[in-house]
Amino acid sequence: MEKPLQFDVIASCSTTRARTSLMKLPHYTVETPVFMPVGTKGSVKSVLPEQLENINCQIILGNTYHLGLRPGVELLKKAKGLHNFMGWKRALLTDSGGFQMVSLLHMAEINEQGVNFESPYDGTKSLLTPEKSIQIQNAIGADIIMQLDDVVPTTSKDNERMEEATYRTTRWLDRCLSAHERPNEQNIFPIVQGGLIEHLRKLSANLHLERKVNGYAIGGLSGGEAKEDFWKMVLLSTQMLPGDKPKYVMGVGFAVDLVICCALGADMFDCVFPTRTARFGCALTSSGQISLRHKKFRMDFGPIEKNCSCSTCKTYTRAYIHQIVTSEAVSCNLLSVHNLNYQMQLMKGIRESIKVNKFPEFVQQFMINMYPNKN
Numbered sequence: 179m180e181k182p183l184q185f186d187v188i189a190s191c192s193t194t195r196a197r198t199s200l201m202k203l204p205h206y207t208v209e210t211p212v213f214m215p216v217g218t219k220g221s222v223k224s225v226l227p228e229q230l231e232n233i234n235c236q237i238i239l240g241n242t243y244h245l246g247l248r249p250g251v252e253l254l255k256k257a258k259g260l261h262n263f264m265g266w267k268r269a270l271l272t273d274s275g276g277f278q279m280v281s282l283l284h285m286a287e288i289n290e291q292g293v294n295f296e297s298p299y300d301g302t303k304s305l306l307t308p309e310k311s312i313q314i315q316n317a318i319g320a321d322i323i324m325q326l327d328d329v330v331p332t333t334s335k336d337n338e339r340m341e342e343a344t345y346r347t348t349r350w351l352d353r354c355l356s357a358h359e360r361p362n363e364q365n366i367f368p369i370v371q372g373g374l375i376e377h378l379r380k381l382s383a384n385l386h387l388e389r390k391v392n393g394y395a396i397g398g399l400s401g402g403e404a405k406e407d408f409w410k411m412v413l414l415s416t417q418m419l420p421g422d423k424p425k426y427v428m429g430v431g432f433a434v435d436l437v438i439c440c441a442l443g444a445d446m447f448d449c450v451f452p453t454r455t456a457r458f459g460c461a462l463t464s465s466g467q468i469s470l471r472h473k474k475f476r477m478d479f480g481p482i483e484k485n486c487s488c489s490t491c492k493t494y495t496r497a498y499i500h501q502i503v504t505s506e507a508v509s510c511n512l513l514s515v516h517n518l519n520y521q522m523q524l525m526k527g528i529r530e531s532i533k534v535n536k537f538p539e540f541v542q543q544f545m546i547n548m549y550p551n552k553n
C-alpha cells in the first residue's frame with residue numbers, strides 16, 4: 179500500500195538548512211516550502227477557491243474545533259468531506275482544535291481526558307478528546323490531520339505545567355493514532371511541544387520520533403516570545419526531526435519569519451495574518467505593510483505593488499481601494515487576494531532560489547527590500 183504522503187527533497191541550500199521538495203498528498207502534490215492560508219470555518223475569509231487556485235495556492239488549513247461544532251460530523255459525512263462541501267480540489271490540512279479553544283476561548287479547561295469548552299454558539303459544554311478530534315478530522319477528510327496537543331503559552335513561567343503538557347501531548351498522540359480510522363488516506367502529524375525549555379523540546383521530539391508517522395509539526399511557538407528564543411526552538415526541533423520528512427512550524431506567517439524558518443529547515447507554515455490584516459485594510463508589499471486607509475493614498479493611481487502578478491494589482495489602484503476600504507466588503511476580497519498572492523510569490527521565490535543554490539542571496543535581497551537603510 180502506497181503511503182498517503184511521499185516527500186522528495188529536490189534541492190538543498192549548501193550553507194543553510196533550507197530545502198525544497200515535492201510533497202505528494204492524496205489531493206495534490208505540494209511544492210515546499212509552502213504557506214497555507216487559513217480557512218477556519220471551511221472558507222478562506224472573503225476569497226473563493228477558484229481565486230486561491232489562480233494565485234497558485236496549493237494547500238489550505240481548516241479548523242476541527244469550528245467545523246466540528248458547525249456544520250458537524252453528520253453533515254460533513256453526508257457532504258462526503260470538506261473538499262467536496264466547499265469546492266476545494268487541492269490539498270487540505272486540519273488543525274486539531276485544542277489550540278484554537280485555548281487561545282481563543284479563555285473558558286477552556288484542560289485535563290487528562292481532553293479540553294473542556296463552552297460552545298460560543300449556544301453556551302453548551304463539551305469535551306474535545308483526542309478520539310473526538312480524530313473522529314471529526316476523519317469526517318472532514320483532510321490530507322493531513324493534526325494530533326490534539328496540550329499547548330501552554332511560551333510566556334508561562336510554570337515549568338511543571340510545561341513538563342506535564344509535554345508528556346500529555348505524547349499520551350494524546352498515542353490516543354489519536356489508535357483512534358485514526360483512515361490511515362491510508364490521511365496523515366496524522368505529531369506536534370513537538372516543550373515551550374522554550376530545551377530539554378523538554380528534545381524530549382518531546384525524541385518521544386514523537388518513536389511513532390510511525392509521515393511528518394511532524396513544531397508547535398507552541400509564535401506566541402509573543404523573543405525572536406531569539408523562537409529561532410532557537412525551531413532550529414533545535416528541525417535538527418532532531420528526520421531529514422526525509424516534512425516539518426511544519428505552526429502559526430507562522432510574517433514574511434521575515436517565513437524566510438528565517440526556511441533557513442532553519444522548516445517546510446510548511448500557516449497563519450491568519452495575511453487575510454486578517456487585509457480585513458483591517460492593510461496590504462503586504464516587499465517593503466513592508468501599508469494601510470490603504472491612510473489618506474496619502476487618496477490620489478495614488480498606481481497599483482498596491484508595482485509588478486505584482488495578482489488580479490487586484492492588474493486592475494485596481496491604491497486610490498480606488500482607499501475609496502472603498504472602510505465601507506465596501508469587496509475591498510476585503512481585493513486585499514486578501516493581493517496579500518495571499520504576496521505570500522505565494524514569497525514562497526515561490528524561496529523555492530526557486532534554493533533550486534539554483536542562491537538562497538542566501540535571496541535572503542539578503544529580501545532583507546534589503548524589507549529594511550532599507552533609511553539614512
Ligand code: GUN
Nearest residue numbers: 274277329397398428429
Ligand atoms: N497553531 C499554532 N500553534 C499551535 C500549536 O502549538 N498547536 C496546535 N494544535 N495548533 C497551533
Ligand code: ZN
Nearest residue numbers: 486488491516
Ligand atoms: Zn497585488
